[in-house]
Amino acid sequence: MAPITPHRLSILSRAAKSALRTEPYPHLVIENALDEALYAELERAFPRDDIILDGRAPIDRWFDYPACKVIEDARIAPLWREFFAHHTSQAFFAELVALVGPSMLALRPDLEKRVGRRLPEFSVAMRPGGRGDPLAPGADVSMECQFYLNYTRAPRVVRGPHVDRPSELFAALLYFRREEDDCTGSDLEICTAASDLYPHDHAVRIDRLPAEIDDEKVRTLKTVRYAANTLVLFLNSARSIHAVTPRSPTRVPRRHINFCCDVRFDLFDLKLPARLAAKRALEAAPMGWRLAKFL
Numbered sequence: 001m002a003p004i005t006p007h008r009l010s011i012l013s014r015a016a017k018s019a020l021r022t023e024p025y026p027h028l029v030i031e032n033a034l035d036e037a038l039y040a041e042l043e044r045a046f047p048r049d050d051i052i053l054d055g056r057a058p059i060d061r062w063f064d065y066p067a068c069k070v071i072e073d074a075r076i077a078p079l080w081r082e083f084f085a086h087h088t089s090q091a092f093f094a095e096l097v098a099l100v101g102p103s104m105l106a107l108r109p110d111l112e113k114r115v116g117r118r119l120p121e122f123s124v125a126m127r128p129g130g131r132g133d134p135l136a137p138g139a140d141v142s143m144e145c146q147f148y149l150n151y152t153r154a155p156r157v158v159r160g161p162h163v164d165r166p167s168e169l170f171a172a173l174l175y176f177r178r179e180e181d182d183c184t185g186s187d188l189e190i191c192t193a194a195s196d197l198y199p200h201d202h203a204v205r206i207d208r209l210p211a212e213i214d215d216e217k218v219r220t221l222k223t224v225r226y227a228a229n230t231l232v233l234f235l236n237s238a239r240s241i242h243a244v245t246p247r248s249p250t251r252v253p254r255r256h257i258n259f260c261c262d263v264r265f266d267l268f269d270l271k272l273p274a275r276l277a278a279k280r281a282l283e284a285a286p287m288g289w290r291l292a293k294f295l
Contacts, residue, residue, distance in 0.1 A: 008035055009086050011174055011231050011259065012095045024192035026103040026235040029224050033174060033231035043228075045077035046176060049253065052147045060154055064258065065147040066130030087259055088126035088143035096170065097122075100235060104169065107237050108202075108267055115140050115263065127262075134167070134262050141169060143261045150247075150254040152183070158244035158254070161191050161213040163204055164236050166266035172233035172259040175226055178252055185247035186226040186254050190234075191218040192241065203269040204238040211270055213241060226254065233259075238268040 007013055011033055019028045034042070049058070051073070052065040070076055070084045086092055097104070101119050105111060112118055117140070125136035127144045136142040150158060164171055173188065195217045197205045207214045218241055224232045234240055247254065272280065 008038060009083055010092060010095055011087065011172065011233075012092075012099060015099055017099060020100060020103065022103065024190065024221060025237055025240045026100060026107070027190060028231075028233050029222075030231045031227070032229050034229055036229075039229045041079060042083065043176060045080055046255070047076050047080070047147060049149060051075055052149050058149075058151050058253070060151050060156060062148060062150040064131065067126050067143075067145045068128055068130055070145075070147065071126075084145045087145040088124075090124040093122065093124045093141060093143065093261070094120065100170070103235055107235055111263075111267075114265060124261075135264060141261045141263055144259070146258040148254075148256050148258050150186075152186075152247040152254065153249055153251065155246065155249055157246045158186060160215060161189075161218045161241050161243045163206070163211045163213070163238065163240055163242075163270075164260075165211070165262070166268050166270060167262045167264070168236040169261050169263055169267070170233065170235050170259075172231060174257040174259070175228060175230045176255040176257065177226055177228045178255065181250065181252040181254075183248045183250035183252065185245045187245045188224040188226070188232055189220045189243040189245060190222040190224070191220050191243055193217065193239070194219045198238060199271055202238055202267070203271050204241075205271045207273065209272075209276070218243075236267065
């Protein structure tokens with residue numbers, strides 16, 4: 001295999017601006033995203049499921065193993081640790097900005113003003129504690145790269161239509177589907193609103209927490225097949241509705257690498273139904289939980 005350079009290691013090594021689609025929100029899909037020999041080496045060195053589970057029982061749900069643990073875990077191959085280090089670095093953020101920076105600013109023209117510097121100058125750090133500690137002290141953007149396993153031993157919807165957390169600037173998935181995985185489903189759907197979900201440009205009406213939207217309120221514009229070495233990347237906004245198609249029962253977990261980064265403020269608002277908003281307000285008030293349980 002040819003020498004591994006940071007560029008060759010990057011999930012954006014084969015990305016082109018011409019591949020970026022802007023409707024219904026900025027996104028790109030790349031098949032064979034990584035050099036085939038590199039992908040094969042990463043596949044051979046993919047950590048055992050028990051490492052990613054990190055002591056948790058393999059029940060039907062998702063499990064992640066974040067960069068802050070991967071980098072320090074000697075059980076994980078050096079190539080993977082180098083991969084995770086690159087995708088949580090200033091260098092990778094610079095690649096991302098070169099590719100989709102104008103679209104980031106088109107979505108949020110006030111982004112640079114709110115941070116206090118130009119987008120290429122944003123300071124970058126790895127999330128220090130994974131999901132439970134999403135912001136890196138002193139950084140403008142906090143980068144994450146995670147191993148993901150999703151168990152589906154009984155038929156279920158992996159996740160229906162939703163938007164991601166409002167502080168997330170972008171998200172990407174790189175699929176590592178096993179050869180023996182013969183299940184159906186697990187494809188990513190790029191969705192758009194089929195009804196009015198937007199009280200204004202930077203807000204979306206949701207139906208359930210954490211950010212779920214009823215099926216009948218959206219329609220699917222594109223389906224990205226869950227296939228080995230396929231990358232899907234999108235910029236996060238109130239319009240970035242997506243879903244995962246139902247997965248048939250299998251003993252083989254769904255595998256992918258998850259990439260994202262967060263800023264220190266929300267990029268859009270989640271508008272809850274009146275009943276749910278009232279319940280959340282009561283839960284936050286002293287002794288309000290006593291009333292909230294009746295809503």
